[in-house]
Amino acid sequence: MAEPKIGIIGAGGIAPSHIEGFLAAGAEVVAIANRTVSKAQSLAGRYAIPLVCSSLDEMLAKAPLDAVAIAAPTFMHAPLAVQALRAGLHVFCEKPPALNAHEAEAMADAAARSGKVLMFNFNNRARPEAQAMMEFIQRGGVGRINSAQAAWVRQMGIPGYGGWFTNKKYAGGGAMIDLIHMADLALYFMDFPKPDYVLASNFYNFQHDEAFRSDYGEQIEAESSSGGGQKAVMDVETACHAMVTFKTGQCLMIRASWAEMVERERASVTFQGAWAGGTLERIFSTQGGPLVADTTDGFGRAAADNGKNSYIDRCKLFVLDNGKIIERSLVFGAGQDDMGRRANVANFVKAMRGEARPLNTPNQAVRLMKIIDAIYESAATKQPVSVAG
Ligand SMILES: NC(=O)c1ccc[n+]([C@@H]2O[C@H](COP(=O)([O-])OP(=O)(O)OC[C@H]3O[C@@H](n4cnc5c(N)ncnc54)[C@H](O)[C@@H]3O)[C@@H](O)[C@H]2O)c1
Numbered sequence: 001m002a003e004p005k006i007g008i009i010g011a012g013g014i015a016p017s018h019i020e021g022f023l024a025a026g027a028e029v030v031a032i033a034n035r036t037v038s039k040a041q042s043l044a045g046r047y048a049i050p051l052v053c054s055s056l057d058e059m060l061a062k063a064p065l066d067a068v069a070i071a072a073p074t075f076m077h078a079p080l081a082v083q084a085l086r087a088g089l090h091v092f093c094e095k096p097p098a099l100n101a102h103e104a105e106a107m108a109d110a111a112a113r114s115g116k117v118l119m120f121n122f123n124n125r126a127r128p129e130a131q132a133m134m135e136f137i138q139r140g141g142v143g144r145i146n147s148a149q150a151a152w153v154r155q156m157g158i159p160g161y162g163g164w165f166t167n168k169k170y171a172g173g174g175a176m177i178d179l180i181h182m183a184d185l186a187l188y189f190m191d192f193p194k195p196d197y198v199l200a201s202n203f204y205n206f207q208h209d210e211a212f213r214s215d216y217g218e219q220i221e222a223e224s225s226s227g228g229g230q231k232a233v234m235d236v237e238t239a240c241h242a243m244v245t246f247k248t249g250q251c252l253m254i255r256a257s258w259a260e261m262v263e264r265e266r267a268s269v270t271f272q273g274a275w276a277g278g279t280l281e282r283i284f285s286t287q288g289g290p291l292v293a294d295t296t297d298g299f300g301r302a303a304a305d306n307g308k309n310s311y312i313d314r315c316k317l318f319v320l321d322n323g324k325i326i327e328r329s330l331v332f333g334a335g336q337d338d339m340g341r342r343a344n345v346a347n348f349v350k351a352m353r354g355e356a357r358p359l360n361t362p363n364q365a366v367r368l369m370k371i372i373d374a375i376y377e378s379a380a381t382k383q384p385v386s387v388a389g
Contacts, residue, residue, distance in 0.1 A: 004352060007031040007059045008049075009080055010071035011039040014094060014121075017338065018069045019047050021345030031063040056080055060087050067117075067352055069345075070094055073164040074171050078103035081118060085110040090117040090352040092345065096180045099172035101369035108362035119348045119358045120365055124181045124267075125188050126340035126347055129315035132330050133280055136317065137189055143274025144250070150186035151255040152179035153239075154265040154284075158206070158258045161213035162232030174236030176202075177372055179256040179267075181339075184360075184368055185280070186252055186269045192364050193246040195387040198374035200242035206259035207234050242375045244387075254375070277318040282339070285310045311337070 004027045008018055011034035022029050031051035034040035040052045053059045056068070060083075067090035070080050078098045081091045091111070097120050098104040111118035124130055136142065154175075164170035165178065187193075206212045239257035246252070268281030315330040350356035374385040 003028045004066040004349060005030045005064060007033065007053075007056075007063055007065045007068045008043075008071060009033045009056055009059070009068055010073075010076075010094075011043045012071065015043060015071040016046075017341045018071050018092070018345065019043065019049070021342045022069065022349070023047070024342055025346040025349040027067075027349050030065065031059050033059045056083055060084075065089055067092060067348075074177070075099055075164070075169065078107050081107045082110045085114045085116055085118060088114060088116065090348075092119055092121065092348045094121045095184070096172060096177045096372070097365035097369055101366055101373045104362070104366045104369040108366050111362045117348065117351045117358055118362045119351060120360055121341070121344060122181065122184045122188075122360045123338075123340040123344040124185045125359050126343035127280075128332050128340075128343070129280055129313065129330050130185060130188075130340065133278060133315060133317075134189065136278075137273075141317070141319070142271070142276045142278065144248075145190045145271045145273045146249075147251050147253075148186040148190055148269060148271040149253045149255075150182035150269050152182045152267045153255055153257045153260055153262045154179075155262055156206075156212045156259055157214045157265070158212050158234075158238060159214055162234060166236055167233040168235050169233075171236060173372070173376055174202075174240070175238060175256040175258040176200075176240035176242070176254070176375055178258070180368070180372065182267055182269050183252070183254045183256075183371070184364075186254075186271065187364070187368060187371075188360075189269065189271060190246075190250060190252065192367055193248045193250050195367070195371050195374070196245045196247045197384050197386055198242060198244050198371060198378050199384045200240060200375040200378040201382075202237035202376075202379035203239040203241075203257075203260070204237055206238055209259075212238075212259045237379070240375065240379060242378070244371055244375075275320060278316060280315045281313070283312045283314070 006022045006027050006029050008015055008029060011032055019029050029049050031053060032040045032044050032049045033053040033055055037052060037054050044052045051063050068084045070077055070093040072080060074096055077093050081093050084091050098107060107118060159165040238259040242254045244252045265284035266281060270279040271277060317328040319326050319328060347356055347359045351358040370387050374387045378385040
């Protein structure tokens with residue numbers, strides 16, 4: 001395949017990272033669509049994208065494409081992906097895969113029928129330290145992972161407060177489904193075992209506290225209603241804690257929060273294997289300012305700073321060697337602050353060219369969404385939920 005031709009759907013907060021990823025991977029971004037055309041025009045100007053559209057329909061009619069990247073709100077993922085796959089295009093779709101497992105199954109089914117690549121932006125799998133950790137696990141360095149703990153916990157930062165992110169109808173849920181990355185990464189390390197039971201609780205603290213708002217995500221009601229009357233819907237959890245058991249006897253604990261009294265924002269997966277353990281984490285500055293000296297990376301090095309946020313990455317293994325527990329650090333240089341987003345897009349481009357295996361698959365997305373569905377059901381019913389399939 002010559003330079004693959006890509007269309008971007010959605011011109012909001014995450015879209016620039018898709019465009020930059022595709023350009024860096026040697027693809028051509030030939031079109032961009034957004035419900036409000038002015039937003040697409042602005043990104044088209046910035047990245048010299050020749051065609052601006054208001055919808056996928058218009059894009060399909062006007063642009064010869066090999067693939068689309070879906071950077072629209074979650075409720076549009078399944079309809080847009082199914083339409084694009086049926087039109088014979090490869091699809092790169094943002095996380096979470098869909099509103100629920102039923103929609104994710106429809107997407108997986110459309111991908112299987114079309115024979116095209118459907119891949120999700122589980123960018124954290126593409127981080128170099130995640131790939132190194134996975135290689136170590138696959139080489140048998142850890143043994144079976146007995147138990148893992150996935151957490152993305154944040155003190156203050158409810159995304160798009162009052163917009164689509166905080167509206168269950170459009171987002172599928174709150175912190176748990178939005179901060180899905182670490183649960184996905186833990187399942188990846190565990191080789192996606194078959195889930196058995198889920199037990200979960202949702203929390204709704206700080207839901208309407210202005211201090212906890214962050215400013216990304218579109219005000220969807222305001223834009224779609226003809227009169228522009230904004231409805232600040234906030235009907236999702238600000239934190240969720242869950243436990244998943246698997247038919248294999250393994251287990252996974254997941255914590256996700258947009259607003260919770262934790263020490264600082266942290267995204268991590270920790271696991272205990274049959275003969276070794278490991279942890280991979282990013283510690284963020286609390287309010288975008290620099291991290292203080294108490295959180296150096298264990299080697300006394302300062303936190304990396306990408307101009308907006310500062311952070312420290314740690315990736316460690318705990319192994320038994322000659323009767324002693326040895327702590328090993330996987331050390332990576334600076335410049336990884338996009339959390340694997342470019343590398344994930346590069347993998348998708350290679351996968352659609354048949355040059356690499358996709359880093360994630362539709363069936364994995366379905367299994368993950370079944371767990372998310374069960375988490376929400378358990379939180380709502382206050383009962384353990386058996387996960388089908
Ligand atoms: N991988 C990551 O780390 C990461 C980070 C942020 C957001 N995301 C995901 O990316 C997606 C978009 O998030 P965002 O922050 O960019 O949201 P956003 O609200 O900033 O932007 C979404 C854009 O999509 C447009 N849109 C809605 N329906 C459309 C349609 N049918 N056709 C074309 N355009 C449409 C909206 O007008 C808006 O401009 C979400 O699924 C979110 O979870 C992923």
